[in-house]
Amino acid sequence: MDERIVSLKAQFEADLSKIENVADLEGIRVSYLGKKGSITDLLKGMKDLSNEEKKAFGQDVNILKNEATNRIAEKMQELKEKEIEKEINSMPSFDVSMPASLDRGSYHPITLVQRQCEAVFRSMGFNVEDYSEVVTDYECFEALNIPKHHPARDMQDTYYLENGQLLKSHTSAAQNAIYKKYKDALINDGTPIKAIFPGRCFRNEATDACHENTFFQMEGVMVDKDISISNLIFFMKTMLSEVFRKDINVRLRPGFFPFVEPGFELDISCLICGGEGCPSCKHSGWLELCPCGMIHPEVLKAGGIDPEEYTGFAFGLGLTRLAMMKYGVKDIRDLNGGSLKSLSQFTDDE
Numbered sequence: 001m002d003e004r005i006v007s008l009k010a011q012f013e014a015d016l017s018k019i020e021n022v023a024d025l026e027g028i029r030v031s032y033l034g035k036k037g038s039i040t041d042l043l044k045g046m047k048d049l050s051n052e053e054k055k056a057f058g059q060d061v062n063i064l065k066n067e068a069t070n071r072i073a074e075k076m077q078e079l080k081e082k083e084i085e086k087e088i089n090s091m092p093s094f095d096v097s098m099p100a101s102l103d104r105g106s107y108h109p110i111t112l113v114q115r116q117c118e119a120v121f122r123s124m125g126f127n128v129e130d131y132s133e134v135v136t137d138y139e140c141f142e143a144l145n146i147p148k149h150h151p152a153r154d155m156q157d158t159y160y161l162e163n164g165q166l167l168k169s170h171t172s173a174a175q176n177a178i179y180k181k182y183k184d185a186l187i188n189d190g191t192p193i194k195a196i197f198p199g200r201c202f203r204n205e206a207t208d209a210c211h212e213n214t215f216f217q218m219e220g221v222m223v224d225k226d227i228s229i230s231n232l233i234f235f236m237k238t239m240l241s242e243v244f245r246k247d248i249n250v251r252l253r254p255g256f257f258p259f260v261e262p263g264f265e266l267d268i269s270c271l272i273c274g275g276e277g278c279p280s281c282k283h284s285g286w287l288e289l290c291p292c293g294m295i296h297p298e299v300l301k302a303g304g305i306d307p308e309e310y311t312g313f314a315f316g317l318g319l320t321r322l323a324m325m326k327y328g329v330k331d332i333r334d335l336n337g338g339s340l341k342s343l344s345q346f347t348d349d350e
């Protein structure tokens with residue numbers, strides 16, 4: 001075999017053995033087998049040889065060319081396998097037989113309180129209703145006896161969409177829809193309307209330890225013949241005693257809300273001192289909890305219910321406020337802050 005072929009073959013093997021990636025391998029292929037490659041060049045030098053020599057030389061160069069082509073293909077396969085192996089080794093490994101992590105998170109304190117309230121009201125025959133967060137001006141205000149330019153709107157500035165809809169500023173925004181949904185059963189079958197509707201509410205206001213632009217309420221209504229304030233007091237007292245796991249006293253003070261008449265502020269006996277008087281209740285023994293009252297005749301009328309025949313009560317419980325009282329949260333912003341460190345310390349005491 002020609003000396004040049006032998007030495008080029010040795011050179012090729014030496015070069016190939018140093019290759020560690022696909023790009024370098026391609027470089028080797030071009031430098032040996034490309035149009036100007038070393039092996040191709042050998043064939044160009046054949047013109048000075050005799051016919052006999054040309055034949056033998058040509059055959060040897062072709063053998064070398066085929067060998068080099070095969071060696072490069074083998075090397076390519078080898079490099080690709082190595083790359084896959086490298087990728088697999090770089091993946092995080094885990095043991096599928098290990099037990100699942102016990103760190104599973106917890107319910108948000110507002111969710112806990114909401115579920116407790118729902119459970120108590122369900123047991124007293126109330127339906128739990130879900131209602132949209134985006135409502136019309138009619139649902140949020142007009143149907144609740146709050147016409148345009150009514151001063152009560154000042155307290156409930158919220159966020160408006162370009163189409164005139166708004167983010168509900170109180171769960172009362174669902175009242176009209178609830179009355180319309182259940183009025184036929186009330187009028188035709190005498191089934192009282194008993195519903196609670198928890199939900200997220202919004203107000204356009206600056207936040208501080210006591211104010212948030214996003215908070216949770218739970219509205220409750222009951223409509224039937226001969227519903228009175230004592231029904232309201234009974235349901236509120238029962239629900240609160242269950243939620244706080246102790247006997248809670250409630251009292252009503254007059255309060256003005258356009259959608260109730262008469263309207264009240266409902267206070268509960270101080271959870272800390274039990275009514276004796278302490279700094280938390282400003283030594284009064286009472287804590288302000290929620291607005292409530294007898295549903296205004298205009299509100300019943302807007303819902304298709306005759307106020308001459310039916311009466312009802314409504315209350316707007318602040319779930320956020322209730323959660324703060326129950327779990328001793330001092331800053332309302334902690335509840336929406338998303339810090340797992342502060343939120344995960346609350347547990348369901350069911």
Ligand SMILES: [Zn+2]
Pocket residue numbers: 270271272273274275276277278279280281282283285286
């Ligand atoms: Zn107190």
